[in-house]
Amino acid sequence: MGETTIAGYDYGEVKPSPVTREELELLKRSVLFGPEDEAALRRAGEVLGGQVEDVLDVWYGFVGANPHLLAEFSTPEGEPVTAYLERVRGRFGQWIRDTCARPYDDAWLAYQEEIAERHTPEKKNKTDGVTSVPYVPLRYLIALIYPITATVRDFLAKGETPAADVDAMHEAWRKSVIMQVALWSRPYATALW
Amino acid sequence: MGETTIAGYDYGEVKPSPVTREELELLKRSVLFGPEDEAALRRAGEVLGGQVEDVLDVWYGFVGANPHLLAEFSTPEGEPVTAYLERVRGRFGQWIRDTCARPYDDAWLAYQEEIAERHTPEKKNKTDGVTSVPYVPLRYLIALIYPITATVRDFLAKGETPAADVDAMHEAWRKSVIMQVALWSRPYATALW
Numbered sequence: 470m471g472e473t474t475i476a477g478y479d480y481g482e483v484k485p486s487p488v489t490r491e492e493l494e495l496l497k498r499s500v501l502f503g504p505e506d507e508a509a510l511r512r513a514g515e516v517l518g519g520q521v522e523d524v525l526d527v528w529y530g531f532v533g534a535n536p537h538l539l540a541e542f543s544t545p546e547g548e549p550v551t552a553y554l555e556r557v558r559g560r561f562g563q564w565i566r567d568t569c570a571r572p573y574d575d576a577w578l579a580y581q582e583e584i585a586e587r588h589t590p591e592k593k594n595k596t597d598g599v600t601s602v603p604y605v606p607l608r609y610l611i612a613l614i615y616p617i618t619a620t621v622r623d624f625l626a627k628g629e630t631p632a633a634d635v636d637a638m639h640e641a642w643r644k645s646v647i648m649q650v651a652l653w654s655r656p657y658a659t660a661l662w
Numbered sequence: 663m664g665e666t667t668i669a670g671y672d673y674g675e676v677k678p679s680p681v682t683r684e685e686l687e688l689l690k691r692s693v694l695f696g697p698e699d700e701a702a703l704r705r706a707g708e709v710l711g712g713q714v715e716d717v718l719d720v721w722y723g724f725v726g727a728n729p730h731l732l733a734e735f736s737t738p739e740g741e742p743v744t745a746y747l748e749r750v751r752g753r754f755g756q757w758i759r760d761t762c763a764r765p766y767d768d769a770w771l772a773y774q775e776e777i778a779e780r781h782t783p784e785k786k787n788k789t790d791g792v793t794s795v796p797y798v799p800l801r802y803l804i805a806l807i808y809p810i811t812a813t814v815r816d817f818l819a820k821g822e823t824p825a826a827d828v829d830a831m832h833e834a835w836r837k838s839v840i841m842q843v844a845l846w847s848r849p850y851a852t853a854l855w
């Protein structure tokens with residue numbers, strides 16, 4: 470999979486998550502995520518696999534068109550950091566594949582916490598050694614659930630799959646993204662998480 | 663509208679929100695919420711208006727079936743507080759109507775902050791004078807975006823509306839709920855919001 474060539478992608482090499490498997494189980498129940506969703510995500514991975522760059526074009530287009538979002542990839546003075554945008558893009562693409570194909574086990578949970586921290590003052594900018602603003606505001610992390618879930622539908626529909634299965638894949642994608650943002654909110658909310 | 667008969671419903675009577683209209687504007691852009699969504703929500707209000715109790719039956723059924731959610735309406739020892747569940751139900755029903763029909767102005771923003779705080783140690787339990795756990799964990803607030811958005815579709819589809827309009831109403835509902843949860847995360851994340 471060429472994973473080792475993705476700059477700053479440290480799946481399998483990070484500390485364990487403070488979130489337990491039991492807490493993950495309860496989150497799964499809260500978003501109604503079950504074995505059918507896992508299966509649907511595997512199929513979604515097949516459909517999206519060849520379109521990852523196109524999906525990223527849409528998302529990066531959205532970020533680029535919104536100064537309040539581009540700011541998080543920019544210097545504190547507001548100059549976009551191209552190398553930062555590019556390096557994160559590679560990891561974002563891998564995240565699409567991971568969301569569809571990885572088992573949601575301890576290694577996954579550990580990397581969820583890593584992604585969370587990379588959005589906060591704890592770790593933002595460090596992986597890429599860049600000078601940028603210190604954190605991504607939590608409200609935008611939550612808000613982007615909408616574009617990141619709505620925009621995959623067209624790509625899911627490009628496969629040979631019947632409409633009912635596009636629906637199943639799309640719902641599974643929504644559940645997973647919402648659950649991941651819930652996990653990523655942990656270092657923001659700490660004791661109230 | 664009989665609003666004054668809803669126990670603990672204080673719309674229009676709470677302090678201004680610390681969130682500015684400009685911040686709200688940027689959140690709207692982040693979830694792609696525009697004038698067509700406002701219009702779609704007005705239509706959704708017409709369709710959902712007569713079904714509010716049925717919608718609440720589904721959501722309360724979900725909460726009741728999940729001990730980790732029912733716990734937030736229970737004593738610290740785990741005994742569900744019936745009066746609490748019932749009083750909040752009235753306000754929850756009104757929230758469905760408000761989400762569809764209210765302008766998202768300063769009064770709305772102020773009540774958003776009030777709803778937020780009522781999920782946190784700041785204000786939970788106080789409105790109803792009950793003894794319950796001190797806060798709703800942020801992760802469940804985010805996770806419930808899924809059931810609260812997925813389950814309205816059947817109700818929206820019960821109107822006389824063509825499928826394309828059901829889609830438009832449903833997307834507007836999703837955007838609004840995600841944006842509201844983003845607003846409600848403020849007292850949880852404070853400086854990182």
Ligand code: HEM
Pocket residue numbers: 477478479532537538539541542557560561564584587588592593594595596597605609610611613614617646650
């Ligand atoms: C649902 C919403 C979001 C998803 C799914 C998401 C996903 C990701 C992923 C997968 C990564 C790379 C993780 C890794 O290092 O392996 C990442 C990093 C990053 N994201 Fe997000 N993100 C979201 C919201 C946002 C928002 C709203 C912003 C603000 C514009 C943002 C800015 C960033 C930045 C700046 C990084 C690099 C962090 C670093 O310095 O390592 N993200 N995001």
Ligand code: HEM
Pocket residue numbers: 670671672725730731732734735750753754757777780781785786787788789790798802803804806807810839843
């Ligand atoms: C998208 C998710 C959620 C929505 C839309 C939502 C909506 C609401 C609304 C509209 C109210 C009444 C506000 C008022 O007082 O006027 C409320 C209160 C409440 N909600 Fe939520 N809620 C969500 C998530 C949760 C979760 C996950 C729980 C945990 C089971 C929860 C537990 C409560 C409780 C206990 C109250 C009463 C708070 C008090 O003491 O005043 N909510 N919620």
